[in-house]
Amino acid sequence: MNITQEKINDLNAVVKIKIAPEDYTAKVEKAIKDQAKKANLPGFRKGMVPAGHIKKMYGKSILVEEINNLLGETLNKYLTDEKVEILGQPLPVMDDSKEFKWDNTDEFEFDYELGLAPAVEVSITSKDKFTAYDVKADEETLAARIKNIRRSYGKMTNPEVSADDDVLYAELAQLSPDGSVFEGGIKHTGSIRLDQVKDKKILKSLIGLKKEDVVELDLQKAFEKNEAIIAKLLNISEEDAKELNSKFQVTVKNVNRLEEADLNQEFFDKIFGEGVVTDEAGFNAKITEEVEGMFKQDADRKLQNDIYTKLTESIKMELPDEFLRKWLKATNEKLTDAELAEGYDDFAKNLKWTLIENKLIKDNNIEIKYEDVFQTAKQRLDAQFRMYSPSPMPEDQLAQYTATFLKEKDNANRIFEEVKALKVFDYIKSAATIDQKEIAYNKFVELA
Template sequence: MNITQEKINDLNAVVKIKIAPEDYTEKVDKSIKEQAKKATLPGFRKGMVPAAHIKKMYGRSILVEEINNLLSETLNKHLTDNKVEILGQPLPVMDDTKEFKWDNTDEFEFDYELGLAPAIDVNITSKDKFTQYDVKADAETLAARIKNIRKSYGKMTNPEVSAEEDVLYAEIAQLSADGSVFEGGINHTGSIRLDQVTDKKILKTLVGLKKDDVVELDVQKAFDKNEVIIAKLLNISEEDAKDLKSKFQVTVKNVNRLEEADLNQEFFDKLFGAGTVTDEAGFTAKITEEVESMFNQDADRKLQNDMYTKLIDSVKIELPDEFLRRWLKATNEKLTDAELAEGYDDFAKNLKWTLIENKLIKDNNIEIKYEDVFQTAKQRLDAQFRMYSPAPMPEDQLAQYTATFLKEKDNANRIFDEVKAIKVFEHIKSVATIDQKEIAYNKFVDLLK
């Protein structure tokens, strides 16, 4: 067997593999004998089928399989032994001029295209400057969070007259063009959340209503053409909601109001555990700490994005683009040319970042341990649970959730990639100059636009 690699340019190469009968005959004969021992054919006892009979019936398919296995093993060994770094996978070169008899006497020759990983230099120094924002809760954002938490632990009441943040439980009937109820049209009893109404003029018409009041509602205008909200309100599909033109008659059946929980010891204990917080000042301090922790996660993401953008823009990386386009098409049969053209730039950018990450990890001996993956997954799950309840989940229960979560391969791979990125960003932070800057959340949000 003979294998050679021909370099086309710095990003492309062709591997040629030549296979002679002596390279595969023994493997094919062994496979035929094994098949004969297992075969169950009419007229023969199990395990007593002559090898010659198996060769006559299945010899060609066995030969094809063994050649394919030999090609795969040979190619992988060549790439490993010669430390050839490739992008994607080798692509077989189709050659209609080559015809094989597949009769155990053939000398085979197969060519494979390789997309070579480019050699890159990633140099981070103290001259590279980034800003780490320390995000503080402004009064408006903090008040909104406190209000939301108090409502989460509040109680439902039924006031006589609706206010801006109430929910109208109402019968909603589709109207014809002349303003009459459309017979056979949409008729649904549901809840209209006034805090979702974006049109201020319409909101005014829904405030001050009481039971049995009737008003007309333009749902598209009221909810700014949000098909998700409209579909849920009318119990129809989002597609139908998107195309809906009709107005609706709203007949109020009830007014529901979620009152905020009282700031008392019972409420504090429910949130934080017995005796942890004993007054309103302590409650506000705890919520401030919680929201600023979430804000600073956003700040970390911005810093990481700034680093990502700078390195993508500054590190010179050329890719074997034509090869990669062919490889994407070959490995995704349903991928259309239009989809490839639209998505290739993002694919290339992500691939470049992976090359940068791998270079930094290799050059700086960065390790990624399972414990890092586990702790990161646990933090992400804890944050999700706290969105529904600020009270922390018991540590042993959270650890059990995390272990179950990581058993899913996709989850484990996603968290591994996240930890990999975090480790790389931590290295960049340790080398570059990081300027610290305090900023109010409402100002920080403007930076993200």
């Protein structure tokens, strides 16, 4: 067997693999004998089919399979042994001029295109400057969070007249252009959440309503064309909701209000555990801590995005773009030329970042251990659970959920990549100059 590499330029190469009969004959004969032992054909006892019979019936397909296996093994070994760093995967070069007899006497030659990884130089020093924001909860954001928590533990009442944030349980009937109820149109009984109504004029018209009051409602205007909300309200598909232009007659059947829980010891204990919080000041302090903890994640993401943007733009590297476009098309059959053109720049930018990451990991001996992956997964799951309940999940139960979560290969790979990125960002932050800046959340949002 002979394998050679022809370098076209610094980013592209072709690997040529020549296979002679002596390279594959023994493998093919063994595969035929193995097939004969397992074959169950009419007229022969199981396992007693002559190898010659198998060769006559299946010899060509067995040869094709063994050649493919040999090509894969040979190419992978060559790339590993020669330390050839490639992007994507090798692509076979189609050559209609080559014709093979597939009769176990052929000398095969196959060519593969390679996209070569460019040389990358990354140096992070104190001259590289970034801003890390310490985001503080402004009064409006804090008040909204406290209100949501109190309502989560509150009780449902049915006031006579609707007010802000109430829910109208109502019959909705589709109207014709002349304002009459459309015969055969959409009719459904659902819950209209006033906190989801974005149009101020329409919201005002829905406040002060009583049971059996009737109003006309433009759903698209009320919910700013949010097809998900409209579809759920009318029990129709989001596609139909998007195309819906009719107004609706709304007949109020009930007004529902979720009263906020009282700020008492029972409420504090239910959320934080017995005796942890004993007064409103302590409650506000705990919620502030929780909210600003969530803000810290937003601030970290912004810092990471700033680092990503600066490095991918400032570190110059060329990619084998033509090869990569061809590879993307070859490995994604449904990818259209328009989609490729639209998405390639983002793909290339992410690929550049991966090369930068890998270079920093290699040059600085950055290790990624299973314990790091486990702890990160546990933190992410804990944050998800706390979205539904501020009370923490017992540690042993959370650890069990985490272990189960990581058994899924996709989950494990995603968290591994996240840890990898975090390790790289931690290194960059340790080597660069990070300026700390305190900022209110409502001002921070304007930066995002």
